[in-house]
Amino acid sequence: MTSTTTSTGTDGRITVRISDPGELIAAVPHLLSYRPGPSVVLLNHSRGRRRRIIPVIRADLPDETCEPDAVRELVRCVLRHPGAGVTVLIVGCRPGHRAPPGTLPHHRLAHRLVAECEAAGRPVDHALWVPEIRGGAPWRCYHEDCRPGVLPDDRETVLAAAMATNGQVTYGSREELARQLDPDDPAAIERRDRLLAAAADARPDAPAMGSSGVAEPAGHVAVVRAALARAVAGDFDLSDEDVVSLAMALSDLRVRDRCLTTAEPPGEPPAAAAERLWLELVRRTPPPERAEAAVLLGYAAYRRGDGVLAALAFDNALAAHPGHRLAELLQICLTRQLPPDALRRLSHCQEGGLMPPPP
Structure with missing residues (x-):
């Protein structure tokens, strides 16, 4: 069940609370300021009563031969920030990648990231996969006990409205942002x-x-x-x-x-x-x-x-x-x-x- 709430503090700041994995995935374009293509994304959840998501670390999906080094570097980046947990998100597939029957794409990469994070004392809340971040896209979890779901339209979420209220723009791609x-x-x-x-x-x-x-x-x-x-x-x-x-x-x-x-x-x-x-x-x-x-x-x-x-x-x-x-x-x-x-x-x-x- 989706659970998203908002509140406005005495200083006028809008706080958006998200507890559904699909809503969290839909938040990624707004957190990055652009809609990512095929990527691996790590969302670091800070400590404290209000677990802020900072930073969001994104990288291109690595080649199989580079996976161990890429995983170590991504986790090192996360560990430079204090945190209570991590969400792993893999978006799409690397060109030429073929998932074994019955498994999600980049299954080994996801499990390497989970193992490396947890070995470093940073537990993984969710390990998720989605073909693309678009409304209606199905998302699934690499953990078998997590039910799959469908993404909401990221342009119509509570977070999107809050970002628009603050004048922040989410671009269609990194190239569009650079322009x-x-x-x-x-x-x-x-x-x-x-x-x-x-x-x-x-x-x-x-x-x-x-x-x-x-x-x-x-x-x-x-x-x-x-x-x-x-x-x-x-x-x-x-x-x-x-x-x-x-x-x-x-x-x-x-x-x-x-x-x-x-x-x-x-x-x-x-x-x-x-x-x-x-x-x-x-x-x-x-x-x-x-x-x-x-x-x-x-x-x-x-x-x-x-x-x-x-x-x-x-x-x-x-x-x-x-x-x-x-x-x-x-x-x-x-x-x-x-x-x-x-x-x-x-x-x-x-x-x-x-x-x-x-x-």
Whole structure:
């Protein structure tokens, strides 16, 4: 029987409680921010009365010869996070895979994952298989004592409604998600590149970007504050002049580092508005200046647990500015599965005060 409930806390946060395996599978696209194709997915259930699902770890289905190494690496990733249990989910089949008669696809892979998790002291709540994550698809469990079921439409679940209320979008594929970071208009990017070059030439005596011992330009801070105030109000319409002035402001690394504070508290409406502003700037700013908005986007996504968007944003930053130090550092943290809460100190050691006061 499906059991999904919601509650709204005093802080306005919506909590969705799921106890049915089919509902949990249907939640995976929303937790990843995109609908996965053939994959192995591990959902780590945190400790405590409210068992949050963090992180969600996804990988392509490995070849048979690579299965032992792939299983060990996946479980190592899970064990870097505190947790009380794991749900194993296998989606679809690897091309060319043939399941023995009477068994589910990738039966050996599922059992290797269960054995490796439990040997490490992380019990597996469910080990599930589904051909694809679509409404009406049948799901089954690798444990014989678990009854099979049918997936609900993941676009019409309580979680989908809660995500939509918070302005979060679930994409049809990872490629579709990645395209959100593509330049909005190549001709406009070239035009803004010329404007940035002209603006830099107009201030030849300015100190080097991010140089220490020099006070932050008040104008840069004011530019960022004004843009964030408009973002919180829902205004993301940026002129060429807006993009250029924000790119120049964020090129001062002290100003950019203060912007890390806008990711707090993760997932709250003000932080979501700031993250949307960084995304718009990634799409509208030429390289190498684009890297600063991209690293802020990645940091905000990382802090709220969206490792997929964070990885895409850090790649974007490094493509715009190879060797970008903060992007490289955060990319290493993400690759090593450092928990999002461990990054909180990056925000807390910065001077804040950039976001508009609450109404």
